Amino acid sequence: MNDLKLRLGQNQGVILAIVVFFLMFTLYIANHPAGLTVPVVTTAANKAVLLALVAMAQTLPVLTGGLDLSVGMVFIMTNCLASSMVSGDPLQIAIGTAVVLLAGALAGLVNGVIVVYGRLQPIITTLATGAVYYGIALLLRPVPGGDVDEELADFMTYTVFEVVPTSLVVLLAAVLIIWLPFRNSVVGRGCYAVGSAEGAAYMTGVAIGRSKMAAYTLAGLLAGLAGLMLTFVTFSGEASAPIGGTYTLNSIAAVVIGGTSLYGGAGGAIGSIFGAFILRTIDDLLFVFDLPPLWQPLFQGVVLLVAVSLGAARVFQIRNRLELFK
Structure with missing residues (x-):
C-alpha cells in the first residue's frame, strides 16, 4: 500500500x-463530424508525434537541470537534411x-561537450548552437523543397494493418528503444541525481x-528523429526559424504540463509525450468548435499556467524535500 502511494x-x-x-481527446472526437475513424486519429497522431518527439528530446536536458533551446533548430536542420x-x-x-x-545525435553531442567542458550555462550554449544549426539548415535548403521516397513517406504517415497510425508505432519504438533503457541505466539515473543535487551527486x-x-x-537524436518524421509528413524540407522556435517553446510547455520539474531531477518522457498530446489537442478542439485560431495561445497559456500552479502547490505544501518521496 505504501509502495503504491509512493508511486502515485x-x-x-x-x-x-x-x-x-x-x-480533451474524447471531447474532440465527440464533436468531430467524422467521429472516431482511422483517418481522423491518424491525422491527429501525425501532428502530435512530431511535438511529442521534440518534447522527449527537451526532457532529457531538463532532468539534469538544464534547458535545450536548440532542439527546434536541430529538428529543422535534420528536416532539411532528410529532404x-x-x-x-x-x-x-x-x-x-x-x-x-x-x-541529430552529433548536434546534441556538440551541445553536451560545450556545456560539460566549456562549463557554460546550457541555456546560453544551446541558444548559440541553435543559431548555428539554423544556419546549416539554410545552407542545406535555401528555399523550401526537396525530395523524399513517396512510398516510405506514405507508409510512415498512414497506418499499420490499417488500424494503428505508424507514427504512434515510431513513438512507441522511441520510448522502448531510447527512453526506457536510458531511464534504467546508470547514466540515466545519474541524470536524475545531477538534476536533484549536482553537488551531492559529485560527492x-x-x-x-x-x-x-x-x-x-x-x-539531439530524438530531435533528429522528429525532423525525419516531419519530412515524411510534409514531403519536403524548409529552413523555417518560426517553426523551430515554436517547437522549442512548445516542447518546454509540454515538459511542464507532463509533470517534469524545470529544476531537474523529477519527471520523465512519458509525461512530456502526453503534455505534447494535450497541446496538439487544443488545436483540434479549436477546429471542431470553429473558434478563432488566434485563441490558441490563450488556451495553451491557461493549460500551462494550471500545470505550473499544480506543481508549485505541491512544493509549497512540503516542509522538507524528502517528503516528496514519502
Whole structure:
C-alpha cells in the first residue's frame, strides 16, 4: 500500500496529464463530424508525434537541470537534411536515414561537450548552437523543397494493418528503444541525481559529465528523429526559424504540463509525450468548435499556467524535500 502511494505521489503529474489528454481527446472526437475513424486519429497522431518527439528530446536536458533551446533548430536542420538524402533505392534511403539521425545525435553531442567542458550555462550554449544549426539548415535548403521516397513517406504517415497510425508505432519504438533503457541505466539515473543535487551527486561518485553528455546527445537524436518524421509528413524540407522556435517553446510547455520539474531531477518522457498530446489537442478542439485560431495561445497559456500552479502547490505544501518521496 505504501509502495503504491509512493508511486502515485511520484507520478501524479504524468497521471494528471494522461487524464486531461483523454478527456480533451474524447471531447474532440465527440464533436468531430467524422467521429472516431482511422483517418481522423491518424491525422491527429501525425501532428502530435512530431511535438511529442521534440518534447522527449527537451526532457532529457531538463532532468539534469538544464534547458535545450536548440532542439527546434536541430529538428529543422535534420528536416532539411532528410529532404535531400532520404530518397533513391533502399540502400540509399537507409544510408540517408542513418545520416539524418547521426546528424541529430552529433548536434546534441556538440551541445553536451560545450556545456560539460566549456562549463557554460546550457541555456546560453544551446541558444548559440541553435543559431548555428539554423544556419546549416539554410545552407542545406535555401528555399523550401526537396525530395523524399513517396512510398516510405506514405507508409510512415498512414497506418499499420490499417488500424494503428505508424507514427504512434515510431513513438512507441522511441520510448522502448531510447527512453526506457536510458531511464534504467546508470547514466540515466545519474541524470536524475545531477538534476536533484549536482553537488551531492559529485560527492557520491556520479559521472556528472558523462550523464550530461548522454542527455544532450540523446536529445539531439530524438530531435533528429522528429525532423525525419516531419519530412515524411510534409514531403519536403524548409529552413523555417518560426517553426523551430515554436517547437522549442512548445516542447518546454509540454515538459511542464507532463509533470517534469524545470529544476531537474523529477519527471520523465512519458509525461512530456502526453503534455505534447494535450497541446496538439487544443488545436483540434479549436477546429471542431470553429473558434478563432488566434485563441490558441490563450488556451495553451491557461493549460500551462494550471500545470505550473499544480506543481508549485505541491512544493509549497512540503516542509522538507524528502517528503516528496514519502
